[in-house]
Amino acid sequence: MRIGELAKATGIDVETLRYYERIGLLHPPSRQVNGYRTYDQDAVERANFIRHCRALDMGLNDINRLLGLASKPEADCSGVNRLLDEHFARVRTKLESLRILEKQLARLRNQCDIAHKVSDCGILREFIAAAHGEACTCHSSSSSAS
């Protein structure tokens, strides 16, 4: 199996596969006489494993750690759980701040309904007021970001 076929089989771009190899996430495959990479079934599974983790938005470092943990079937799986919990916590934190951000933007968007002159635009006024250090609608009492 050549790199293009692996790319199709896994949905990972060819360039990305080479990149994963360069950073040590994929094992360097054997080569044909012409220098082309040839992959076996193990490589397909490893690549799919990585793709699944990326779909869960895990970092490449975490994925590498996870692959290491997964390769020791007799070990304790608490490391796996810890890794996943950390990632889960990060995702929830990000989700929360994005929720707040969405509310802020919604409030800001409400400041200008119809098109008019820039100098009268409620949205821009908010920006300029905030730049003067005044209170703004989007970042009023109920939210945490500044």
Next chain:
Amino acid sequence: MRIGELAKATGIDVETLRYYERIGLLHPPSRQVNGYRTYDQDAVERANFIRHCRALDMGLNDINRLLGLASKPEADCSGVNRLLDEHFARVRTKLESLRILEKQLARLRNQCDIAHKVSDCGILREFIAAAHGEACTCHSSSSSAS
């Protein structure tokens, strides 16, 4: 006002201020004889404007466009609204995919409650099954990501 004072006044790091200047987001300030940058009140406001936009997670390019739009008070503000709407849409999209991701991770996390051997870990089994192309709990019917 020197760069350190501007940094304190705006909450933007000194390095970041210099970076903003380098990429053309902040105007190059005048210099003292010793080469130190000196800022006026306009610079403070521009920096605060930028900071506010960053707090709304806008990209530096968008901020630059917005600053350009804001500098023409007689123009039509529809460009401002379009810019904000685009950003708003991006934020909502990201929020939605993060919501899905959170559910996926929660489902996955449920596969392993107590610590045991890696070979028996429900979480890892999910990863391995997915790598084999089988269905996984986290990416079952109800969600869109793969």
Next chain:
DNA sequence: GCTAGACCCTGTAGCTGCTATAGGGTCAAG
């Protein structure tokens, strides 16, 4: 035999938004 096009190779630069050095200059207080 020769060419077009699809595939492969390496190496390097670019993207975003900083952050962190290295290696220097300036200035006021003690």
Next chain:
DNA sequence: CTTGACCCTATAGCAGCTACAGGGTCTAGC
């Protein structure tokens, strides 16, 4: 005259790719 806080430039690094440049290889069709 030294210490320490501040300032300067220039460059490299982070994540996770993506996109070249500039080559080689292989197959099909003429």
